[in-house]
Amino acid sequence: MPDEDHLHCQCCGATILPGGAFYHCKTEFISGFDGVLPDSPDPEADIEAALQQLKAISAQEAMDEIYENIELVLCPACRTKLQKAILAMLPDQAPPKAPQWGKARKTVQFPKAPKSKGKILPFPGSSDSE
Ligand SMILES: [Zn+2]
Numbered sequence: 001m002p003d004e005d006h007l008h009c010q011c012c013g014a015t016i017l018p019g020g021a022f023y024h025c026k027t028e029f030i031s032g033f034d035g036v037l038p039d040s041p042d043p044e045a046d047i048e049a050a051l052q053q054l055k056a057i058s059a060q061e062a063m064d065e066i067y068e069n070i071e072l073v074l075c076p077a078c079r080t081k082l083q084k085a086i087l088a089m090l091p092d093q094a095p096p097k098a099p100q101w102g103k104a105r106k107t108v109q110f111p112k113a114p115k116s117k118g119k120i121l122p123f124p125g126s127s128d129s130e
Helices: 043-055 059-066 076-088
Strands: 023-030 067-074
Touching: 023 076, 059 067, 067 076
Parallel strands: none
Antiparallel strands: 023 067
16 A cells, blocks of 8 residues: 555655655657648548547547646656666667766757748738738
């Protein structure tokens, strides 16, 4: 039975004693958009298909596809396990090293979205000529 007076690792359930090492893991999944809307021979059918897909899932599932925030408290062992699992998903990634205190954190760079060459439309009512 979990001890209510102490933190616990949300992965393995280990008790984190007062003053003990633990980690906050904050993960955000944010839907990306590169600014490109592919040409479609039938945009109305595409919209109808998208609406049908939305009807097939819950409101929470639909929101999670756009933005999902996961926050965990982890013990050091589970932090290392999660770090290895994440880095193992990346190609050509060196195996993770043990935490090195005082060094800059590792940041994974994702490719940037291509610059859009589309026309920027003003919001209605934002014209200076009014
Ligand atoms: Zn743990």
